[in-house]
Structure formats: C-alpha cells, structure tokens
Amino acid sequence: MKSSGKTMAGIFGLVLLGGLLSAGVFVLFGSQLAVYAAAAIAPMLVVVGGLWVRRRIASTGTDQTQYTRRRAREVGESFTDVWEKRERIRREYPDVFDDGLGLGLGAVIADLGTAGIDFDRENGAFTLDDVDTLEDINSLATRIEALDGDLDEAFGESVRQRIQAINRELERIDDLVPASRGPTPADVPDDDWTAAGAQLDDAREVATEQVDSAAETIQNTVGSTDDVDRETVEEQLAEARAAAAADRFGDAVTALLDTRDIVRREGESAFSTVRAALRSLLDTIEASDADEYLTDTDTDVGDIQRAVADLDDAMELSALTEHREATRDVALAIVEELADDLDAVVAKLDRADIPDGYYTVPNAHDRRFTTDLRETSDLQNFEELWVEAVNELTAALDALQPKADVVSGYDHVRDVIDTELQATGYVGADDLPVRQHEEHFLGLYYRENPETVSFDIDEPSLSIDGEAETYTVDVTAKFERGGPDRDINITLESDRHTATDTVTTPLVGTTTFTDVPFGEYTIKAIPSGDDFGPAETTAEVDTDSEVSLDLPEVTLQDRVCDGVQEESKQYLDDLEETFDDRFDEEGYLSTGMSYRVEESYIPCLLVLWADRADHGTTQLDDGTVLVYDAETLVGELENVVAYNLEDGESIAFDELRERFLSAPVPDAALADIATAELDDATVADDHLTKS
Incomplete structure (x- = not known):
C-alpha cells in the first residue's frame, strides 16, 4: 500500500476513535460534556494522531529502503571478491587467463549497473546509485555466488588441459629420460583454484626437470664421441632449455628431438665401433680362467654382457660408455689381485730360510701391468695387454705358489721325511702327510741335504745308500702282585712296523724285540683274565732300548x-x-x-x-x-x-x-x-x- 493511502486510513481511524470517545462521554456524563468533548477531543486526536500516523508510515518506508541498499552493498562486495580472485588468477597465470574462461563477467557487470551497483573495472571498486528492488538484488547475489564457484571450476578445467598437454609432450622424449611421476589431470581439484594452480606449477617444474635431464643425456652422449657437431648440439639444447623455462614445452621437446636425431645420425659409427670392441673384451674376460686364482674379485660380467647386448641406438652411447668403464674396472681388478698375489708369494719366499736356487723370480713380477692398462684408452689395445698380463701373472703363480705352499708346511713334512729315512731309508710321495706338491717337498729336502740323499724326480722319491738302522727293544711287564702263572700279550706297534710276543709269569715277564726300525712306537701289555688291567706307553726308538710296564690290579x-x-x-x-x-x-x-x-x-x-x-x-x-x-x-x-x-x-x-x-x-x-x-x-x- 502506498504511503498516502496508509495516511488516509490512519486519519479515518482517528476520526472514528474520536467519535467513539464522544459517544462514551455522552453516555457517562451527559450531553453538555459530550458537546465539549466532541468539539475538543476529536480535532485534537485527528491532529495528533495524524501526525503520529504520518511519522510512523514515513519511518517504515525508510527502514525498507536502507535494507535494500545494505543488501546491494553486500552484493557489490561479493562481486568485488570474485573480481579480485579473477585478477589474481590473471596475474599469476596469465597464459591460462588469456585463453579465456568463458564466464560472462561483462554481462554480470552490466546487470549490476542496471540494479544501481556501478562497478569500475579499472580500480575494482563499486558505487551505489538508486538501487533496484530487493528481489532483483537477491537475484544478482545468487548469480555472483554461482560465478565464484564457476571461476574455480573453469580454472581447474583449463589447468587439467594444460597438464594433459604437458604430459603428452613428455611422452615424446621417454627414450631420452625415464618417465617421472608428475601431476595428472585427475590430481586437479574443481573447487580450489590455488590448489589447481599448485598442481600446474608442479607439472611445469617436473617437465622442466625432464627437459633438462634429456638435454644432459644428449650432452653425455656427445661427450662420448668426436663424430658429432657439438656446437650445433649445444645451441639446440640451449633453445630447448629456454623454451622449457618459458613453459613452452612443445617447443622444448621439438628442439630436443631434433638434437637427438642429429646425434643419432652422426654418432652411429662411433657407437658401433665401441660396442664391438667392448663385447670382444667382455667375451675375453668371461672365457679367462683368471677366476680360479682369485678370492676377492668378482669376475662375473654376465650382467654387463646382457646390458650391452640390449643397446642398439647411438643415443645410448653414454650408457655404452658407462658399461665400458665398468668392464675396465673389472679387468683392472683382476690384474691387480693377480699382481698382489704374486707380490705376496715372492715376498714369502724371500723371507723363507731355504736353499739358493729353490725358486726364480719371474719377469711378470717386475712388469707394471696395472699402470699400463690404466693408461691404455683404446679398447682393442687394452684387451691385448690384459690377455698378456693375465697369462704371465697366472703362469708365474703356477710356478711359485706351490713352492710357497711347500715353505709354509715344510717344517712338519721335513720331520716326517727324517723319520721315514731313518726307519726305512726311503721316502715316496705316498709317505708324506700331504696330497699336493709332494715332489716340491721332496725336492726342497734334497736341496737341503744333497750329499746324504738321492732324489728320483720321476717317482718322485728320496733314498739313502745302504739299509736303515734297526735296534733291540726289551719290554718288561710286571703284575701288581704275585699269583699263579698268567699270560701277558706284549705288542710293539707303529705305522711301519709291528711285533708281538706272549710271556707267561706269576709276577714279572720280559721279552726282547729285535730288528726294530727307527721311529715312535706304542708298546702295550695286555694280561689274560680280569684281575689285572692293560698297560701302555710310547717310546722313541733311536737306539737299543728297555721299556717297563706295570699291570694294575683290577678289582671286582x-x-x-x-x-x-x-x-x-x-x-x-x-x-x-x-x-x-x-x-x-x-x-x-x-x-x-x-x-x-x-x-x-x-x-x-x-x-x-x-x-x-x-x-x-x-x-x-x-x-x-x-x-x-x-x-x-x-x-x-x-x-x-x-x-x-x-x-x-x-x-x-x-x-x-x-x-x-x-x-x-x-x-x-x-x-x-x-x-x-x-x-x-x-x-x-x-x-x-x-x-
């Protein structure tokens, strides 16, 4: 209802109220007072009441207008927030913004102006004019709220498209650099533009790193050969890196692929040559028996052989170079250990107290094989020198290692030879307590005693002139106490000679063993019956000897x-x-x-x-x-x-x-x-x- 209508209705109500009051006075106080009341009260109520009604109606209209303007201001502020978000996106991701987000912001700004909310695009601020109805203002508020969400969603969709495009470009260089796990379109949210922007930043960072790694791969390949125009390659790679820095990954990948093709075309000859030489060296190492002499070095090159067999592209020249260096390291380690082992054997023989002429230091001991190999860069020459080194070093070890082993165990074996020669006058390989290098042990003993023994290298064996000496051994066995005659079995035993006899005695019995060879013997006396136990001793027979044994009584x-x-x-x-x-x-x-x-x-x-x-x-x-x-x-x-x-x-x-x-x-x-x-x-x- 308009304000004039409200005013007329209010005044009519006051007139009606005055009439009712006058009627009441007439009824209660009489006509005289009623006339006064009608003449005084009614006009006064009309005037005072009219003023109150008019003011009340004016006040109500003012409240409604202020609320509408306040609501319009809120809508303007909401749009300002959306505009500031839009401007921040434009500043931080201009390439995404410049492609357009398709949100119809211009139409919204025009509708705001029609509703009395004038928005200034230049400074991002708004002013209020005569605002439209509250219904129109609320409708704009709903549109702006939806626009805020649409801005996040539109930006997220644009980011997804860019990440997908970046990943497609990176797939084109997967032969240059292993794939790296970067963001995917599925990682981009729809409701948070800052999080979406962070995903785009990560994707660009990963892409830049991939481009740089691919460029390094090409540079490493070029560094492995002299057949490629390095200046042209470096210029192309600089272009690729610059494009990646500017987020132009399509241009960066294209520059990388062009450079790769140049290297592949110009480096094929060098790649084939190196691979053939490397495979030859690997086969030589595998076929060598050097591993039979080694304890610390792993000579297995099977993994390298398989890896080299899988390389078939000049762009893999860098990987081929790595395998070449790894193979050289294995080859050098083999020669180093062989040379160290030979040094140790020679040093051991030098320290030993052995006759002159027992061994001769081989020429391989004085060669600088390891140094020469390190200084040899050509693989074919390296392989030839390596074969020579291994052959000479292993031959030297074959010649000297048995002699060094003999020196280590010679003291014990020498005692056995002495004993055997004294006992029998003859020592063969089977008489020694060893099953390797028997001829070397016998030969060393001969070099120590050339005037007293003869050495038959064909058997091999040692012998002395004449027969070995023998001795007489008297053995006496005694019971702990006397009694009836009892038998005692007496045995003299060693590895090379055994003799036995039985004596019968009530207390003490003696037997004599003749022609007993030199050596250590076990002498046993075993009585018959259970009343006495056996007795045993050992004796070194190197002259005529007497041995006594006491038989202990064994109680029930x-x-x-x-x-x-x-x-x-x-x-x-x-x-x-x-x-x-x-x-x-x-x-x-x-x-x-x-x-x-x-x-x-x-x-x-x-x-x-x-x-x-x-x-x-x-x-x-x-x-x-x-x-x-x-x-x-x-x-x-x-x-x-x-x-x-x-x-x-x-x-x-x-x-x-x-x-x-x-x-x-x-x-x-x-x-x-x-x-x-x-x-x-x-x-x-x-x-x-x-x-």
Missing part, C-alpha cells in the same frame, strides 16, 4: 661298578636290610637271586654291600657275582681238613661245595683261600689234599 668292584657306582650308592641304604636278611637266610648272595631293584645295578650293589659288611666277593665264569662270608668259609675248610680227611687224602672242590660249604665259591677262589689260610693242606688239580 672296578669291573662291575664301572659307570653305575654313584647311582648304585643311592639305592644301597634302602636295600641294606634286605641284603642282611637274605644273606643270613641263604648264607651267601649272588646276582642270580631276585631283588627289588633294576638288574643293571645288582652286581655293583652286592659288591658295595659286601665291602661294607666285610664279606668276600668273587665272580664265576658266567659272570655271576657271589658274596660269601670268608671267615665262615675258612672255618668250614679247616673242619673238613681236621675231621673229614686222613693224611694224604684228597677231596675234590665239587664235593666240598656239595657237602660242606655254605656258599658255592668257584674253584679259583677256593684255591686262593686254601693256599692262604690252611697250613696242613695243599691245593692241586681242583682238589684239596691233607698234608
């Missing part, structure tokens, strides 16, 4: 408790009462009886218990261990002699055991007891005879 406890004594002692206390009761009941104990313990411990347990109880022990021929009361057994024998035999009368041991003895003691034990304890009886042929 030593035999049956070997390896189980400690375990058996753990059971003894628990079984002692059982043994006591069983012994009192049977009159003896034996391993043939049953006990509550593992059978392997019973023999040792019985012997240990017998020792604790002061009883006698013996062992039957079948291995049975027997425990008996020695005092009781002596008494039983004395009674038999005193009351059951006449003078000169005999009784067999079997009858004794069957009729008179409480324990089945074997014949040997009976004989020992009777001999030791009975004064009026003798023992002979398993019989007891009263004297």
